[in-house]
Amino acid sequence: MQKQWDIDSLTADIVKRIKKQTLADKNGKLPSERKLMAYYNVSRYALRQALGKLSKNGYIYQIQGRGSYIHEHHDQTNSINQSDLGFTEDLAREGKSIQTVSAFQRIVPFSEIDFSPGNQQFSDDQLFVEIERFRTLENKPYLVEHSYYLPEIVGEISEEAMYGSMFDYLSKEKGLTVGFIDKFIRCELLTESYATFFHLETNMPSLTVRDDSYLREGELVAFSKVYYDYRDATLFMHKKLLE
Amino acid sequence: MQKQWDIDSLTADIVKRIKKQTLADKNGKLPSERKLMAYYNVSRYALRQALGKLSKNGYIYQIQGRGSYIHEHHDQTNSINQSDLGFTEDLAREGKSIQTVSAFQRIVPFSEIDFSPGNQQFSDDQLFVEIERFRTLENKPYLVEHSYYLPEIVGEISEEAMYGSMFDYLSKEKGLTVGFIDKFIRCELLTESYATFFHLETNMPSLTVRDDSYLREGELVAFSKVYYDYRDATLFMHKKLLE
DNA sequence: TAGTGGTCTAGACCACGGT
DNA sequence: CCGTGGTCTAGACCACTAC
Numbered sequence A, B: 001m002q003k004q005w006d007i008d009s010l011t012a013d014i015v016k017r018i019k020k021q022t023l024a025d026k027n028g029k030l031p032s033e034r035k036l037m038a039y040y041n042v043s044r045y046a047l048r049q050a051l052g053k054l055s056k057n058g059y060i061y062q063i064q065g066r067g068s069y070i071h072e073h074h075d076q077t078n079s080i081n082q083s084d085l086g087f088t089e090d091l092a093r094e095g096k097s098i099q100t101v102s103a104f105q106r107i108v109p110f111s112e113i114d115f116s117p118g119n120q121q122f123s124d125d126q127l128f129v130e131i132e133r134f135r136t137l138e139n140k141p142y143l144v145e146h147s148y149y150l151p152e153i154v155g156e157i158s159e160e161a162m163y164g165s166m167f168d169y170l171s172k173e174k175g176l177t178v179g180f181i182d183k184f185i186r187c188e189l190l191t192e193s194y195a196t197f198f199h200l201e202t203n204m205p206s207l208t209v210r211d212d213s214y215l216r217e218g219e220l221v222a223f224s225k226v227y228y229d230y231r232d233a234t235l236f237m238h239k240k241l242l243e
Numbered sequence C: 001t002a003g004t005g006g007t008c009t010a011g012a013c014c015a016c017g018g019t
Numbered sequence D: 001c002c003g004t005g006g007t008c009t010a011g012a013c014c015a016c017t018a019c
Helices: A007-019 A033-040 A044-056 A089-093 A166-174 A192-197 B007-019 B033-040 B044-056 B089-093 B166-174 B192-197
Strands: A060-063 A067-070 A079-081 A098-109 A127-137 A140-149 A178-189 A205-215 A220-229 A234-240 B060-063 B067-070 B079-081 B098-109 B127-137 B140-149 B178-189 B205-215 B220-229 B234-240
Touching: A007 A033, A007 A044, A033 A044, A044 A060, A044 A234, A060 B178, A140 A192, A166 A178, A178 B205, A205 B178, B007 B033, B007 B044, B033 B044, B044 B060, B044 B234, B140 B192, B166 B178
Parallel strands: A079 A234, B079 B234
Antiparallel strands: A060 A067, A098 A127, A127 A140, A140 A220, A178 A205, A178 B234, A205 A220, A234 B178, B060 B067, B098 B127, B127 B140, B140 B220, B178 B205, B205 B220
């Protein structure tokens, strides 16, 4: 009885073998799909699902009639890969430490909020849990996160949670699963208080990311805006054409 | 003999019916996959490929055990959707006009270039075709594009091409197909000449996008940096989790 | 329990690239 | 011509949601 592969374990194993350089030949060419099917004993569909994930994230590229090849994309320092999970989470994954150095929470009505989700309106007296977090990367000021959560969905948010990953907190403590996020990336000027945190002058710029986070069920659960130190933050994206 | 659907026409038809609001019910729920299969007379695979594209781009979301639903994401003014084609191209598609108001071309060695592709190095005397283009959106200064093309691949670039879409030019005139692009988004300070174009002061910020463009065959064909007016440019992105 | 989307198989044909 | 990836079919079982 040999090992059974599903798409996730298959994907992971191919990545592992690519990194160990035991899969591709010296030109970076992978074995053909038919050979990989035989090797892993999976169907064409399962194999192509796995290769499709790698292709989407820029690990490989495929050329009809020729084969599949490894694509080395430079792992830029402090770069944020949108194809992976949450923005800050994957920095930690690379051995960097993200810490929340201070955090505030209060309840505010919609009328006092100076930015709003892209596709939804609320009445002025709709209440939100406002959270503001100042976070460092390797002990250096890195980002300010300004979020508004819908109290009807998330309930109360504990003080401890504000110093960790909100994503994990919602999932583990509240049983809420975020399904998708709309992101709006801009460049904006810093107010005095945020500029001070970054050791910058007022009106210096910031790379900002506005998120609208939706539950798996399609319901808006939070919207937020993250201000990054423009000197450190780079957002990485891999785009396939011809799809 | 009824109409034959392939994935692209199927995707397009579903989008059309969603926009005409003749597919979903009043709650934004689409017919089940089995019903759509029967309606279009296609296999589950083809249908799910089409729905997968819509899901990836944020048009719909799917919930296991419940169904598929439309996701209305606000069409932000001047927003650039990374899931679509070239960055500037899709603004034109929405009826906005992008024009090149001035353009320069010269040949330079690698040693004189102040930014470089993420994963590749060249010898100092490797020559590049440098192109600088100043472009307006609706007659308002919108972006500056600073690109370096590999002359061994693209050959000479005509003056006319510099005032249109380089993407189309490479494809139609040179028979070159760009297969994928690595993008690095940052916020940077403007030099005097660029700032002047945007009617901004020196050292005001800009949303910048560094592109490394690769041919379908995996060969680097150009790298560039685009500076957007930070007041106008918003980059839109839709992210699915749990994949 | 019935219906939904998620995963997976086995097989076929097509389009393209290199010989 | 053969081998490659790209598309598509028919069918099966699983996981989850609602009732």
